[in-house]
Every structure is written in C-alpha cells, then in structure tokens.
Amino acid sequence: MSADPLPPLPFGARLQAAMAEYGPLCAGIDPHRGLVESWGLTYDLAGLERFTMTCVEAFGGAVAAVKPQSAFFEVFGAKGVALLERALTDLRDAGTLTVLDVKRGDIGTTADAYGEAFLGTDAPAAADAITLSPYLGYGSLRPAIDLAHQTGRGVFVLALTSNPEGAQVQHARLADGRSVAGAIADDAAADNAGARSRGELGSVGLVVGATVGSAVADLGVDLPAMGGPILAPGLGAQGATAADVRSVFAGALGQVLASSSRDVLRAGPDVSSLRARAREVATQVADITAA
Numbered sequence: 001m002s003a004d005p006l007p008p009l010p011f012g013a014r015l016q017a018a019m020a021e022y023g024p025l026c027a028g029i030d031p032h033r034g035l036v037e038s039w040g041l042t043y044d045l046a047g048l049e050r051f052t053m054t055c056v057e058a059f060g061g062a063v064a065a066v067k068p069q070s071a072f073f074e075v076f077g078a079k080g081v082a083l084l085e086r087a088l089t090d091l092r093d094a095g096t097l098t099v100l101d102v103k104r105g106d107i108g109t110t111a112d113a114y115g116e117a118f119l120g121t122d123a124p125a126a127a128d129a130i131t132l133s134p135y136l137g138y139g140s141l142r143p144a145i146d147l148a149h150q151t152g153r154g155v156f157v158l159a160l161t162s163n164p165e166g167a168q169v170q171h172a173r174l175a176d177g178r179s180v181a182g183a184i185a186d187d188a189a190a191d192n193a194g195a196r197s198r199g200e201l202g203s204v205g206l207v208v209g210a211t212v213g214s215a216v217a218d219l220g221v222d223l224p225a226m227g228g229p230i231l232a233p234g235l236g237a238q239g240a241t242a243a244d245v246r247s248v249f250a251g252a253l254g255q256v257l258a259s260s261s262r263d264v265l266r267a268g269p270d271v272s273s274l275r276a277r278a279r280e281v282a283t284q285v286a287d288i289t290a291a
C-alpha cells in the first residue's frame with residue numbers, strides 16, 4: 001500500500017525560511033523595452049528570451065524570491081507567455097520561490113479559473129504566489145485564496161499600492177469608518193489566523209508600497225495583526241529609501257519582502273554583476289528589517 005503524499009508546506013512557511021536564508025528581497029524580472037535595449041539586446045522575442053534567462057541564471061539560488069511581471073511577457077503574445085512559463089519552471093527547479101505579478105481579480109467563477117491557471121496542482125503557469133486585486137470585493141477572491149491554501153501556494157492582495165493614484169480607492173472610508181486598505185488587511189488577518197496560531201507567517205500577504213509614507217498608520221492598517229508577508233515595491237527606482245522602509249513598516253519589519261526590479265536589473269547584462277547587485281540589495285534590506 002502506498003502512503004498518501006505529504007501535504008505541501010504552506011507558502012508562508014516556505015517564504016519565511018527563504019527570507020531567513022537569503023534576506024528579504026524579491027528580485028523583479030521586468031523586461032521593458034528601455035531595459036532590454038540598455039542590455040544591448042533587441043526588443044523582440046529573442047531579446048526577451050536572453051534577458052529573462054539571464055535573470056533566471058543570476059537570481060536562481062541567490063535571493064528569497066523572484067517576481068516576473070506578467071505584462072512584459074503578455075505583450076509578446078503566446079510565445080511571450082510560454083517563455084514566462086519556462087522561467088517559472090526553471091526558477092522552481094533552482095529551488096527559488098516565484099511571485100507572479102499578474103494582479104488578477106474578478107467575480108467568483110472567474111477568480112476560480114484564475115486560481116487554477118496559476119495556483120492549481122496542474123497549473124500551466126504555476127507560481128508559488130501571485131498578486132491579486134481585491135477591488136471586486138475581497139470575498140470575490142475566495143476561490144483563489146482557498147485553492148492557494150490547498151496547494152501550499154500563496155497570494156499577495158493589493159492593499160496600499162506604491163503609485164500615488166491608488167489613494168483614490170485605497171484611502172476611502174467604508175460605512176463602518178474603516179479605510180478600504182484597513183478592511184483588506186482585516187480580511188487577510190482572518191485568512192491567516194490558522195498560521196498565526198502555529199506561530200508561522202500566513203500565506204495571504206498584502207502589497208504595500210514602500211512609498212506610502214504615513215498611510216499605514218493614518219488609515220489604521222494593522223500589519224502585525226494581518227500576520228502574512230508584505231510585498232513592498234517602490235524601493236530604488238520609485239524613490240523609496242531604507243529609511244522609508246523602516247518607518248512605513250515599523251512594527252511589522254519581520255513580515256516585509258521588499259521588491260526591486262529596475263534598481264537591480266540595471267546591473268545587467270553580466271550574470272555575475274546582476275547576481276552581485278541582487279545580493280547587495282538583499283543584504284541592505286536584511287539590515288534595514290533586522291529587529
């Protein structure tokens with residue numbers, strides 16, 4: 001009689017271990033035209049492939065997580081998406097966690113299909129975690145969140161994005177006085193309750209930009225109680241500094257997974273230089289977030 005397979009370790013626990021080993025950096029793969037050309041490559045499928053595989057070689061086994069930005073692959077159609085799927089597979093084979101930045105969100109049946117596409121057992125573009133948009137209501141994400149829990153994967157729900165325009169929606173107040181961002185954090189806290197009771201990081205994280213200044217405190221977004229990881233874009237190219245990370249995430253620094261794309265990618269195309277820059281930023285962020 002064959003034994004049942006072991007259930008997968010939850011994403012939150014796997015991320016916690018990876019951050020402890022490599023430092024809390026998520027290196028982005030953002031092959032936008034300017035960057036691809038600055039590496040001396042042509043902005044076509046061949047250039048996209050060279051750029052992406054250079055990143056995979058440099059970041060695999062070197063950082064806690066890698067975040068490909070789906071848009072830069074989708075723009076090349078089916079062949080670009082196939083390349084994205086290959087990069088996700090190669091990073092998994094290298095033992096490196098992937099966060100696919102796709103910002104999906106829709107009514108329940110469609111959220112279910114999005115979940116199967118990226119988080120299901122047989123997902124064609126399987127990632128360890130994906131970004132989700134809660135602006136059709138946090139509850140509409142339920143099928144994808146439940147599937148992530150079942151398959152040991154994770155999600156990062158947009159709460160306070162790094163762009164200034166996000167405030168129009170995310171700073172708004174609900175009838176009960178809570179901010180939209182605060183309510184999303186409360187919903188994530190409920191989904192992370194089990195992990196918290198085991199002393200683990202939850203698998204439902206939030207996206208909170210390192211650029212948001214005092215908004216976390218002003219809007220009553222309770223990040224420590226949320227209990228999941230915080231994907232924090234905005235460091236470097238968008239202007240956030242180490243001091244910003246310390247002040248924005250005070251009280252929740254151990255949950256922060258800082259994300260940086262352009263600031264690291266500018267060190268390419270040499271694989272060793274790219275890896276060295278990623279390691280340098282990972283060490284800087286580890287120093288910032290150390291208690």
Ligand SMILES: O=c1ccn([C@@H]2O[C@H](COP(=O)(O)O)[C@@H](O)[C@H]2O)c(=O)[nH]1
Binds near residue numbers: 030160208234260
């Ligand atoms: O609030 C958000 C959510 C996602 N992003 C994405 O992160 C990277 C940032 O790139 P940098 O070059 O480090 O500025 C990019 O893929 C965005 O789409 C974000 O910036 N803000």
